[in-house]
Amino acid sequence: MKKKILSVILAAALTCSMVVGCGSSKETAKDDKAATSSSDGFxxxxxxxxxxMTMDPALNSTVDGGVMANHLFEGLMKWQDTGEEADGSDGTVDSAELTYGQAESYDKVENEDGTVTYTFHLRDGIKWSDGKDVTAGDFEYSWKRLVDPATAADYSYMLDSVVNANEIIAGEKDASELAVKAVDDKTFEVTITTDVPYFEEICAFPATMPVRQDIIEEKGDQWTFDPSTYISNGSYKLTEWTHNSQIVMAKNENYYDYENLGPDTITFKLMDDSNAMLSGFKSGELDFIQDAPQAELPSLIASGDMKILNYLGTYYVCFQTQKAPFDNPKVREAFTLAVDRTYIVNKVTQSGQVEAGGYVPSGISDADGGDFREEGGDYYAPTDADYEANCEKARQLLAEAGYPNGEGFPVVEYLYNTSDDHKAVAEALQNMWEQELGVTVTLNNQEWAALLQTRKNGDYSIARNGWISDYNDPISFLDMWMTGGGNNDAQYANPEYDNIIKQAKATSDATERMKLLHQAEDILVGQDYVVNPLYFYTQKYMLADGIEGTYYCPLGYFFFGYTHQAN
Structure with a gap:
């Protein structure tokens, strides 16, 4: 039966949003910048x-990289503004809906063998930034490339619902056997193993966006570094990448909606010093920031200069489960219980975050339309009212692991990326663990790209980590911990856990599926203590006066392609 999307909307907690001009404490500077913008373009x-770490959408696994990919590339589906105010937005945030991107429609057929076939019909006039037509063959190549072990994409499992994908990822079949094909230049067909409730959202995810086969085969992994070979199909195109300084994008004249685009250029300044961020915002150098010095946050939030939005994500500590002493679940549980989460959210982060009693955050839907976190409950008491009892149990567990009062426990290192807020959390954790457990924890900070690689390689003991939902479903937080998963930085391996996730992915019974996913989290957090959740994220940001039309989605993405200057 043919299906057209009129309104495919995420649950209330996962409504993408539009941010309308926010206050700035430097109006004169902003006015000067606006005058410059009007004479030189917007x-x-x-x-x-x-x-x-990468500008390849198939290899990216970060939110900041995803924001860039969403401007430079476009998948079969995309997110757009509805113009309707989102709950709690105070008139500044609109909700959004999933709609067609490079596709103009699709057919969905349930087959007799239980598989489901999607047939996407591509838009007329879609082109790459160099003027060549985007074809269904581009999607076929890109999806097969994503699951090919030779690509080594962390997100290869994003397509594990496609027939033969798991066998290809495991090296048992060739990538050519993935059940996707270009029927003709305008028709892309995909067969999945069972009806997946979030499949349309996968089709809007950066890893499934198309890339150019001829460019990649000619340039290899160097194709992303030169604007002349960084050919994309999104609303913007890459014009400059000055490493450790800035990435500049310009409107893509070949984009099908070019006439409605806003800024002539979007410049991503590359920095992680929160003092420099706030200074740049106040001086007018930056129109948008997501962070500020920790000491400044309470006053910025209270004044309304810094806004807070919903964010479907969890900030957590990641343990290297294959290396002593964190190969012992009792040690991991002890370190989890010895954290005062209320102190961290009230005294350290101070941005409305909520203490985490589990890994999957609040706002993720359950089978009956409820909240997965509410249904699952807490695995430990997350607030400081129970902190002393938690610490007492933590000390008992550490003694059972062979380290009474911390005696004999090796010096361990906590790894985090350079940023005031991450540093403040790291110092708070260090103090709690040392004071309550009698252990010694050193701190090490690395630049963002370096941290990602260190963590991926498993060259750490404890590390700062965080995960933002890829779509509104608990599987987005749980399937990453399967043995050998590209985003499994804990190097966790548990056949029982793997089997439960596989069962959840194989069933089309929504109630049974959620039951299995709760069982998976029970093992991950309630039994094996693989991760130590600290809090559920909120999204803070500052946007310059006079700028309207920037979309936001609680998956972590901001969209600037349709921004404009206020009249």
Missing amino acids: NVTVNFASEP
């Missing part, structure tokens, strides 16, 4: 993070 300068 240009927006933003900051999300320092140097990205």
Whole structure:
């Protein structure tokens, strides 16, 4: 039966949003910048993070990289504004809906063998930034490349619902056997193993966006570094990448909606010093920031200069489960219980975060339309009212592990990326663990890209980590911990856990599926203590006066392609 999307909307907690002009404490500077913009074109300068680890959408696994990919590339589906105010937005945030991107429609057919076939019909006139037509063959190549072990994409499992994908990822079949094909230049067909409730959202995810086969085969892994070979199909195109300084994008004249685009250029300044961020915002150098010095946050939030939005994510500590002493679940549980989460959210982060009693955050849907976190409950008492009892149990567990009062426990290192807020959390954790457990914890900070690689390689004991939902489903937080998973930085391996996740992915019974996912979290957090959740994220940001039309989605993405200057 043919299906057209009129309104495919995430649950209330996962409504993408539009941010309308926020207050600035430096109106004169902003007015000067606006005057410059009007004479030289409209240009927006933003900051999300320092140097990205990769600009390849298939290899990216960070939110900041995803924000860039969403401007440079476009999948079969995309997110757009509805113009309707989101709950709690105070008139500044609109909700959004999932709609068609490079596709103009799709058919969905349930087959007799239980598989489901999607047939996407591509838009007329879609082109790459060099003017060549985007074809269904581009999607076929890109999806097969994503699951090919040779690509080594952390997000290869994003397509594990596609027939033969798991066998390809495991090296048992060739990537050519993935059940996707270009029927013709305008028709892309995908067969999945069972009806997946979030499949349309996968089709809007950066890892499934198309890339150019001829460019990659000619340039290899160097294709992303030169604007002349960084060919994309999104609303913007790469014009400059000055490493450790800035990435500049310009409107893509070949984009099908070019006439409605806003800024002539979007510049991503690459920095992670929160003092420099706030200074740049106040001086007018930056139009958008997500962070500020820790000491400044309470006053910025209270004044309304810094806004707070919903964010579907969890900030957590990651343990290297294959290395002593954190190969022992009792040690991991002890370190989890010895954290005063209320102190961290009230005295350290101070941005409305909520103490985490589990890994999957609040706002993720359950089978009956409820909240997965509420249904699952807490695995430990997350607030400081129970902190002393938690610490007493933690000390008992550490003694059972062979380290009474911390005696004989090796010196361990906590790894985090350079940033005031991460540093403040690290210092708080260090103090709690040393004071309550009698252990010694040193601190080590690295630049963002370096941290990602260190963590991925498993060259750490404890590390700062965080996960933002890829779509509104608990599987987005749980399948990453399967043995050998590309985002499994804990190097966790548990056949029982793997089997439960596989069962959850194989069933089309929504109630049974959620039951299995709760069982998986029970093992991950309630039994094996693989991760130590600290709090559920909120999204803070500052946007310059006079700029309207910037979309936000609680998956962590901001969209600047349709921003404009206020009249």
